[in-house]
Amino acid sequence: MKVKIIVFRLLFLLILSADVFCQSQQFWKAGVAKTTITPKQQMWMGGFAARNHPSEGTLHELWAKAIALEDASGNKALMITMDLVGIPKAVSDHVRDQIKSKYGLGREQIILSTSHTHSGPVLENALTDIYPLDEEQTDKIRNYSRLLEQQLTKLAGDAFKKMETVTIFAENGVTRFQVNRRNNPAATLTRINDLNGPNDYAVPVIKLLNSKGKLKAVIFSYACHPVVLDGYQFSGDYAGFAQLELEKSHPGTQAMFFQGAGADQNPLPRGTVALARQYGKELAAAVERVMEENMKPLEANLSMAYSEADLLLTALPSKEALSAMVSESKVPYYKRWASRMLEKQKLGENALASYPYPVQVWNLGGQPLFALGGELVVEYGIKIRQLFGLNAFVMGYANDVMGYIPSATILREGGYEGETSQMVYGLPGPWHSSVEETILLEVNKVAAQAGIKAP
Secondary structure (H helix, E strand, O other): OHHHHHHHHHHHHHHHHHHHHHHHOOOEEEEEEEEEOOOOOOOOEEOOOOOOOOOOOEOOOOEEEEEEEEOOOOOEEEEEEEOOOOOOHHHHHHHHHHHHHHHOOOHHHEEEEEOOOOOEEOOOOOOOOOOOOOHHHHHHHHHHHHHHHHHHHHHHHHHHOOOEEEEEEEEEEEOOOEEEOOOOOHHHHHHOOOOOOOOOOEEEEEEEEEOOOOEEEEEEEEOOOOOOOOOOOEOOHHHHHHHHHHHHHOOOOEEEEEEOOOOOEEEOOOOOHHHHHHHHHHHHHHHHHHHHOOOEEOOOOEEEEEEEEEEEEOOOOOHHHHHHHHHHOOOHHHHHHHHHHHHHHHOOOOOOOEEEEEEEEEEEOOEEEEEEOOEEOHHHHHHHHHHHOOOOEEEOOEOOOOOEEOOHHHHHHOHHHHHHHHHHOOOOOOEOOOHHHHHHHHHHHHHHHOOOOOO
């Protein structure tokens, strides 16, 4: 009898200690949702000025995918990734305002991330002067943009409805198909033995396991332009193929891609579906390797901060210079840009002197995630990790894609990313030489607000 009592007491103590242990653990909650955003009709595609007519079908579906997070203290966050070339300020602001109105999330809690595929649709007020649009195409773009705003707002709610307990892990992988396009011309790539210029081969990976230990979602990144394909079929390019590959290998898992600081990095060689599929498989394999090895568990603590820095722009060219461009330039979008700038001058409109640039930082249980707007060149990813540690994750093309974001070096060198790309986005001129310093100072300030300090 005494033995039975002792055994009973031991079992009781074990059960009690296990219950206390479970109560002491802090778990994340997460919900995922996705929706197709492939246009149902032919429309102009975003990203290449050389295209001369609307889309011709679909290679694979375009997706918007959401993940809703909640830490042990009830702090919530939302990330939405999209197979789009970028999201303009007006669309981004409207979506984030709607999400705030419906679900109570502030700017710091929402990341709207675009993969920068050049095989998606054009959005309203984006890359204004590239495309020779007629009234029919302009209407299609406007209608698609309004529908997208509705889809993204609903998607946020769908993700929060599916919350469940999860554990979250993070780690960096590596793959090497990006090439610095400023320093390694594609035409001579096969004759080059050593690649030149700065590169960033990191593959950030975040995985979420449900309470049964099954993979619920994987979020991953690479800093490289999705420009393998330049045809007329909608697709997510290599990033789309990578997501398809991971979801095929892990049925029921949601794979989400965010673009890094890859504005001056291209996948080379490029130009065929087979290459896009190859790079997608390479990236997926890098993610798989990371998930199979030890990853850092993230405590269920979430802190976030958001700010908008005023980036200065240089002055608009003179009326004479603009007129000369209209009459002499052989580049169609140069002419359209100069004509539009002249029309603004005629109407008495002042050219933009600065732009509100979004800087956002999430601290996911000790894992820093920096989300910056615009087409971010690779030097920003490198410098942010030099400041905050090699395991920091850096996202570009987030919340507002208003133009290229060159480094101080690229501004001095000029070229497309530093000088002429502002015409693609309809800006009045290149950025001021202070752009890099302004951004990095703002990153440091916002990181401190999120509880992340430079080592």
